[in-house]
Amino acid sequence: MSTPIVNSKVEWRESVDQDVFLNDIVTAAKPVIFKGLTNHWPLTKAGADSNEALVAYLKRFNVDNDVRILIGNDGIKGRFFYNEDMSGFNFQEKRGPFGMALALLDAYRGKPSEPALYMGATSVAKVLPGMEVDNSLDIVADVPPHIWIGNAVTIAPHFDTSTNVACAVAGRRRFTLFPPEQVANLYVGPIEFNPAGQPISLVDLKQPDYERFPRFREALNHALVADLEPGDALFIPPLWWHNVESFDPLNVLVNYWWEPLTPITGSPLNGLVQSMLTIGHLPDTQKAAWRALFDHYVFSAEPPGEHLTPEIRGLMGALTPSLRDQVNEFLNNKTDGSR
Template identity: 40%
Template sequence: MAEADASIFAAMPAVIEREAGSPAALDALLRGARQPFVIRGLVADWPLVRAGLRSAGDARAYLLARARNVPFAVSIGAPGEDGRIFYDAAMAVNFRMARAPLADIFADMAAHEGKADAPTLYLASIDVPSHFDGVQDENPLDLGPREPLVSLWIGTPTRIAAHNDFPDNLACCVAGRRRFTLFAPEAFRGLYLGPIDNTPAGRAVSMVDFHSPDFAAHPRFADALAQAQVAELAPGDALFIPSMWWHHVEGLAPFNILLNYWWRDTPRFLGQPQDALNHAILAIRDLPDADKVIWRDMFEHYVFANPPETKDHIPAGARGVLDPLTPDTAGRLRAYLLRTLSR
């Protein structure tokens, strides 16, 4: 994979490093954290990390021995794309999706490893419990009361455009090297986000090519870069990415594995904010300006400020969803929305 202009990353401050010598210490670092941090060697004793340090082949063999007999989804990019998972000139994604046994995918990776004209092969967000037996138990990480989703990301050299995620994220480098370029949530205007209904992987991504930024086309990107942080992870290192932080991710080695944990501090029965944004675009964005002013005030009153006067004048027991949501009231609200959206 071609290397980016080194000056772009050299000018960035490194993500701060922390230490966590026990599960209690890690829990304390994660609790309420709103800034990213790196923990060197957090998972260095994992058997999968040790296998990867021996060789890419050993890491693949470790996973193959524990893979379930199910098809694995793989993104396949054409040679010459520099590992970039993105769009083509017509704004269609520049890769195709396939499903195959893991052994076949790994055989293709091994056959092309080190070749200049190799295709990009990328297994993204592979759910560990449903695809492997023993991997999670043999490579444990105590996250206390959190109930995370555990996923593997496996690939040849790749570049994943800057995007954000709603859950908190602890990303553990297992094999190869990863470079993360991070931006605070408010930096989105300088990242020039693409469409939200046509995305490479479900989240809007930056249209800026970090390896060759066009500052004439994207002048605000210079302001975003001035606030960026960078973290390069070796096997065993971990990076905490807070909810809604933008991150551009590069797999730098010929073969790379990342295992990550996603979790929410809010109840799972709550909805996804992105769904609310999509619905607001459908229902509000194209209204006359005078109407949008009214709805902006209503959103501020009921959603963002949510002062006591939204409900204190209503008798207790009759406030419905104006009271804090419960699994029952959230379920009723979701069912109501489904009925209204299907009309």
């Protein structure tokens, strides 16, 4: 069964420079396809020649460092997910040399009951040093790339806290995307226990169970589809949910993630989880009061300390490493019991 029909397609462009990308597209925070963005890459050209040429090209750079490989039997139909009672997962994890992942893909190809294999988010600089130089992307200069390799597999809807440019190098992929405000209609599993580090939707897009997940129909009303051919790239804004299907015996994707503020601020997801603990269990009246404070201090478009002179704004001051140190000192003092 195919993915439910989604009528809205992601906007696409044929070319874009770094200035337009950073100042227009990233700030608009909507998914965009860049057609043929990596057609000039030697990696993409090798994939267009043949799977054998692609593998040979990868092997030119391979230093055979260990990678994480997920393997599921043919019974999972390529969908990496939880097991039936959600006490674990429906795949096994192995670690081994990068070359082993390529060899397994070759060995599985064409078998009647082909196991699902997936190697995700692997540092190019670590396992294929030098390849990032020959296959660079101007619009994301200085962002280190990661490589994803597998056969025909499906990754459940999930979000990334990073800004993301995903480049399809070999094989066809379909991204089904949902805006962040659809989270309540996606029926998300545990935040802290999930297949790949990020919470995922429990809905199987190929076979949606509308009795168990009735609000998913509303999520589909807001979904966007991006079908990528080799050479195409997709911009995914932070926190946009995306289901990823790859369709061919060998699929390769290179992506670029970046979070410019995280080195100073720490992970926003950590802030969410902490708030779930400290605020999420309060009575409704208190949660409403805290919502007002969050709206003022966190979500307001107007800086909350504008009525104060810069030198006395303290924790409401400009974002700098010094502010981070002030926040940590404030929190440490609170932990010590001071008021």
